[in-house]
Amino acid sequence: MSFASILAQLLNGLAGASSLFMVAAGLSLIFGVTRVVNFAHGSLYMLGLYVAYSTVEFLGRTPLGFWGAIVVATIVIGALGALIEIAILRRIYRAPELFQLLATFAVVLVIKDVALAIWGAEELVGPRAPGLSRTVEIMGRRVPQYDLALIVIAPLLLLGLWLALTRTRWGALVRAATQDREMVGALGVDERKLFTGVFFVGAALAGLGGALQLPREPANLGLDLAVIADAFVVTVVGGLGSIPGAFIAAILIGVVKAFCIALGTQSVLGLEISFSKLTLVVEFLVMAIVLVVRPYGLLGRPPAQQRAVGEITTLPNMPDWRRWLPFVALLALIPFAAPDDRYLLVLLTDIAILSLFAVSLHVLMGPSGMVSFGHAAYFGVAAYAAAILMRKVQLPMEVAVAVAPFVAGAVALVYGWFCVRLSGVYLAMLTLAFAQITWSVIFQWDSLTGGSNGLTGVWPPAWLADKRVYFWLTLVLCALGIGLLWRMLFSPFGYALRAGRDSPLRAEAIGIDVRRLQWFAFALAGAFAGLGGALFAFSKGSISPELASIAQSTDALVMVLLGGVETITGPIAGAAIFTWLKDELARRTEYWRSVFGLVILALVLLFPQGVVGGLAMLWRRVRPAS
Amino acid sequence: MLKRRQVVVAATALAAVSGGRAPFAQQGPIRIGELNSYKNFPAFLEPYKKGWELAVEEFNKAGGALGRPIEIVSRDDGGTPADAVRVAEELLSRERVAFLVGTFPSNVGLAVSDFAKQRKTLFIAAEPLSDKIVWDQGHRYTYRLRASTYMQTAMLIPDAVKLKKKRWAIVFPNYEYGQSATAAFKKLLKAQQADVEFVTEQATPLGRIEAGAVAQAIADAKPDAIFSSLFGPDLAKFVREGNSRELFKGREVFNLLAGEPEYLDPLKEETPKGWYVTGYPWNEIKTPSHQKFLDAYQAKFKDYPRLGSVVGYATIQSTVAAIRKAGSLDQEKLVDAMSGLTHDTPFGSITYRAIDNQSTMGAYVGQIDVKDGKGVMVNWRYVDGKDALPPDDEVRKMRPAN
Structure with missing residues (x-):
């Protein structure tokens, strides 16, 4: 590569980093103050681009119209963010940690359908920026003027944000709230206004990031999810709550991507390495490396000591198997009640498997205090392991299903070793990074995994071909798996895990090796998720990389939160409601996604402790004290 | 759901109009299961849906097949193989559809194709472009309409x-x-x-x-x-x-x-x-087949057709042609009928090749x-x-x- 092309690619990387920085800065600001992991931030970015497009079409393609549209989009999206905060999130700040993520997940679904209804399915290509539509020649390479403008705008915005945060009273309050929001409230600051204000600014930044892409990116419905992952990565690599960190991280990732593209295919030591294909996952590689080396991101600081220890609820009692066995038996009778309804069996099989998957995630999220954003990795790895063992190694299906959880457990053991060294959202994001790396390996390894198409012909042997028999097998294995996990939670191992979660210092003082316990819990959860994955593969007959994707991980997260993270049985209820509702709505309405989102929102507002948590609370209130 | 009801209502109304004898009444409509990733690829699939709606309307006006109207039971397959297989199962066992058509992404198409093979059910893959559908992973029960990658x-x-x-x-x-x-x-x-x-x-x-x-x-x-x-x-x-x-x-x-x-x-x-x-x-093709399609499409939807519209329309043409040729809804007869089936489309005549179940749509x-x-x-x-x-x-x- 010549110096000229290196320079040109550097500029490409910087221009690409500009919008990313804005989105990430907004995300970081919101998380810092309100602790809300705003899953809808990508949707706000997407809407920013759509609004800018419509405004510029209305105002005309003049410099005034263009820049006016960007201002309008920024303000409109900021207001929308404030509205989401006031209408939804404000009501659930007291819910368990991360519960707000569920609400923002629902918002994503609603926004996507609304955007489809308003702007239609076809992508909308915006105008070039009037006055900046040409290119500049730099060392024989053509660089668009607009790219240069973006490269200038980002640091200016950083400067503005930095001044606002360090030189104004509002900024002082934001910084104070980032460090200790209860103290800020105790000192008489109106938290409500502060939070709404922060949401306005954070959302406006996302809107601005989107609007500025108008000349570079067509407005389309895939942007929300394409952007949100990158925005999370940048936020975490930079260090949560650190705006300069987000700036550096955005540049790092933008430039690394540009250079992967520039390198193309290179041969290293006789091996052909396609750096171009690496762009599929390179941001997650960067994140994994950064987090392993610096557990709090580039410029992040360890979070202030948790004060909320007293609020952590104790787990309810160990579910009594004598009470649960009749339920399982009743479920097992369903095939007799509806002998012809294969679909019902398929749905119930799905629910049983996803229940096990959700319970295994809950073991991490609840009692172990480790949130995983990448739990699908183990589900997917086991599904592939089972399929490959049967199809390529020619092992019997029964053996494949028995071995696959150990493969998933082994993978979890390796990933877990790195992850348990971190905590909070950093840990969650490292699990996500590993999951994405896993996904991309599955996606690329054509000869073994069938690449993006996946593998077909993964059917169980004759004795299990009957859907009823397969359902019974699944039911028994999943019930056993769930029972074992629950038993584990109420064993000394489980108690020690909870001690480590609630008070790591004291737990260590009495001789508990918290990290080691967490590591084993991680591997165990991975293995049981793997059992689910293996059963899933054979129930479908085909598998594809989606099983290890972010979407699959998010589904599990949503199930646990929906059911109630502070309950034991919540994940099962969450899995059942989520799976059944999605399936039912998708069959009945065209705009099922937004209806699904609205139902989740309603559940979120009705049951801030999750469905099972809320019902349990109601029950306690209704029942006379005994 | 709504659409299905509309189709049924239209068919019943038509039956009532055509002499009051309700020619379709004895057996009810022939139900065809259609599944696609409508929410994942709306730009292609919204026109596609309009295409099949038009074809269904036309065929039912012309008397349907086997003396019965056609009814499409359409579902969103969620864009993932796992969901699609569940939806396919629902269509077969709950909705009792005669066979399956549709799908867009290749991985979903391949998964449903494998499911069709397992259940020995005809599947007309409308849109997925993957060569594997008819070659490496081809089998008796899956036919593909569109020109492949x-x-x-x-x-x-x-x-x-x-x-x-x-x-x-x-x-x-x-x-x-x-x-x-x-x-x-x-x-x-x-x-x-x-x-x-x-x-x-x-x-x-x-x-x-x-x-x-x-x-x-x-x-x-x-x-x-x-x-x-x-x-x-x-x-x-x-x-x-x-x-x-x-x-x-x-x-x-x-x-x-x-x-x-x-x-x-x-x-x-x-x-x-x-x-x-x-x-x-679309606006320059002057063949009679295409002109007829174009006029009908524009009259019905006040919009011009996209390629998806043609694929949706032709999928139903294949569906009806296969049923008519088979003369029954028996899976094996339907699959045999598909092999070498020739019929007209807006792009002209196409044939499902006996050698690999690929249509010759160009x-x-x-x-x-x-x-x-x-x-x-x-x-x-x-x-x-x-x-x-x-x-x-x-x-x-x-x-x-x-």
């Missing part, structure tokens, strides 16, 4: 060979479709032009192309020509950044699918002139240009699918014997 790539080869360009750059969305298109292009071009050289290959993540950097990297490789299989937002971004950087100046560009209205129309005045593409010049090949601020296809010609397929011996080698 390989076929569309092969259609562009004659023009590419004629130009005698030596240095080629390739850019493709990094998943099976893009990878297959690239592999087919390289193989076919190399076979006809031994001195060809592929100077760079850019594999971009679907929907997330870094277009500026990709355009720059391709320019740095100094190719004489470019082969791309990008589509949708990725294509629009690549075109914009390439235009800005004058990447396409003095270079020939070939782009699969870029002439399809779904992907061409958004480009508007940005449309790069002179690119060789496969597509669908595509329009030409160049793109800008007219009145809109992208159009010029110098186009229709390439029949049968002329873009490999020799029978090769097909037999690829397709497992079953």
